[in-house]
Amino acid sequence: MVLTRRLIACFDVRDGRLTKARQFQDNVDVGDPVEFAARLYEDGIDEIVFYDITASSERREIDLVTVERVAEVVFVPFTVGGGIRSVEDMRAVLKAGAEKVSIDSMAVRDPSLITAGARAFGSQCIVVSMQVRAVPARAEVPSGYEIAIDGARVMTGMDAVVWAERAAGLGAGELVVNSVDQDGTHAGYDLEITRRVAQAVNVPVVASGGAGTVAHVAAAYLEADAQAAIVSSMLYSPRLAEHYSVRELKEELMAIAGVEMRPPGS
Amino acid sequence: MGQDVGVIDYAAGNSPSVLRALQHLSIPARPVSRPEEIAGCSHVILPGVGAAGATMASLTESGLTAALTDAVLGGLPYVGICIGLQVLFDQSEEDDAKCLGWLPGTVRRLPAGVRVPQIGWNLVRSTAVHGADVGTPIDGYFYFVNSYVVHPSDSAVVVAEADYGCPFPAAVRSGSIFATQFHLEKSGPAGLALLRAVLTDGVRREGAWC
Numbered sequence: 444m445v446l447t448r449r450l451i452a453c454f455d456v457r458d459g460r461l462t463k464a465r466q467f468q469d470n471v472d473v474g475d476p477v478e479f480a481a482r483l484y485e486d487g488i489d490e491i492v493f494y495d496i497t498a499s500s501e502r503r504e505i506d507l508v509t510v511e512r513v514a515e516v517v518f519v520p521f522t523v524g525g526g527i528r529s530v531e532d533m534r535a536v537l538k539a540g541a542e543k544v545s546i547d548s549m550a551v552r553d554p555s556l557i558t559a560g561a562r563a564f565g566s567q568c569i570v571v572s573m574q575v576r577a578v579p580a581r582a583e584v585p586s587g588y589e590i591a592i593d594g595a596r597v598m599t600g601m602d603a604v605v606w607a608e609r610a611a612g613l614g615a616g617e618l619v620v621n622s623v624d625q626d627g628t629h630a631g632y633d634l635e636i637t638r639r640v641a642q643a644v645n646v647p648v649v650a651s652g653g654a655g656t657v658a659h660v661a662a663a664y665l666e667a668d669a670q671a672a673i674v675s676s677m678l679y680s681p682r683l684a685e686h687y688s689v690r691e692l693k694e695e696l697m698a699i700a701g702v703e704m705r706p707p708g709s
Numbered sequence: 710m711g712q713d714v715g716v717i718d719y720a721a722g723n724s725p726s727v728l729r730a731l732q733h734l735s736i737p738a739r740p741v742s743r744p745e746e747i748a749g750c751s752h753v754i755l756p757g758v759g760a761a762g763a764t765m766a767s768l769t770e771s772g773l774t775a776a777l778t779d780a781v782l783g784g785l786p787y788v789g790i791c792i793g794l795q796v797l798f799d800q801s802e803e804d805d806a807k808c809l810g811w812l813p814g815t816v817r818r819l820p821a822g823v824r825v826p827q828i829g830w831n832l833v834r835s836t837a838v839h840g841a842d843v844g845t846p847i848d849g850y851f852y853f854v855n856s857y858v859v860h861p862s863d864s865a866v867v868v869a870e871a872d873y874g875c876p877f878p879a880a881v882r883s884g885s886i887f888a889t890q891f892h893l894e895k896s897g898p899a900g901l902a903l904l905r906a907v908l909t910d911g912v913r914r915e916g917a918w919c
Contacts, residue, residue, distance in 0.1 A: 447829060705830040
């Protein structure tokens with residue numbers, strides 16, 4: 444009897460619509476995010492994450508209306524990321540119905556935001572999402588994984604493992620390791636960096652970017668020791684001909700890979 | 710006797726999530742942020758996601774600590790969620806906070822060797838002796854987010870437990886007090902069903918349970 448591994452659905456939401464990107468580009472429209480969130484909740488998803496949830500791509504205001512609409516139909520944890528620049532932004536998102544906030548580029552620019560958020564709302568509320576890219580190892584990036592920001596367009600010269608340790612030390616309650624290289628490729632998570640981060644910190648670690656098969660998700664848990672795995676394409680990407688239901692995914696993970704999960708329908 | 714469930718609304722709480730869950734269940738509810746708003750409530754729910762020290766400071770500053778103590782020790786049914794469970798006891802290691810002290814015991818950090826916070830769905834089981842007293846079985850997967858766990862002096866108050874590094878109390882009950890370490894409002898259909906049960910037949914307004 445142990446804490447089960449979590450399956451998290453991730454939505455890119457722009458201008459109130461669910462979209463799907465590949466390596467942070469070429470977003471295509473998928474549908475109404477509230478409808479999808481409700482369907483996945485009914486289907487047994489363990490958590491839902493909305494990223495880049497902006498009401499206007501120019502003004503970059505957080506789309507609190509969509510956050511509220513999701514919170515009215517989803518009774519599992521709900522995380523919102525993108526567009527959060529301050530403790531006040533966090534408060535607004537939490538009031539609108541999110542349980543956790545995810546910060547990414549802003550945490551790199553101003554790491555004190557992690558601590559300020561943790562003081563105001565508790566560490567469990569503050570998720571630091573890391574965009575990592577494999578690079579040749581060098582003195583400042585000894586792990587061979589570098590942190591990228593601003594939609595993964597800007598490299599920071601920061602080592603991913605060093606940043607993970609620092610973010611956890613500053614008060615992050617959870618770390619998402621998103622591989623920019625694997626994102627949207629359906630070729631599998633980057634298990635190497637996920638495992639190294641999981642070994643380096645004592646907070647939960649979430650694998651993200653690249654899941655295309657049940658075996659990929661199982662490997663994130665069993666080989667990289669991620670406590671949770673983010674899936675999106677497998678559930679709804681228009682670039683994949685066949686999709687999984689949450690129930691199918693969980694049943695296969697439990698039966699074939701032996702992963703301990705909250706059973707569907709419970 | 711009032712009909713509304715009062716949901717304590719304080720700075721670091723997540724009262725909106727609990728209110729949304731109650732709305733979904735068609736259970737009349739309203740936020741309570743001042744002592745006089747407790748009057749007329751059928752139950753009070755203290756939700757929480759923050760730290761014990763900040764929670765106690767916020768409750769005391771608004772005058773709710775004294776008002777809740779009078780009301781709940783006088784028999785008003787109380788439902789605590791997460792921090793709402795932890796503050797029932799005497800003292801928390803978190804911020805070295807003095808808590809409500811309605812139940813004897815302490816709150817301590819999760820043991821070394823597990824990732825902290827515990828975040829996720831854990832299997833909860835009714836404890837053999839007391840499970841039947843709850844009015845509804847508490848067996849199944851519920852969502853936890855916690856770095857601390859309660860250590861009641863009287864283990865008889867524990868009605869359900871789970872394991873994370875070691876067994877820990879997942880739910881307690883004493884008189885008209887019922888509280889869970891997991892998030893009833895975020896544990897999917899199982900959490901909503903239990904929330905409904907404790908607000909309808911699971912928590913009685915007066916008298917002891919056994």
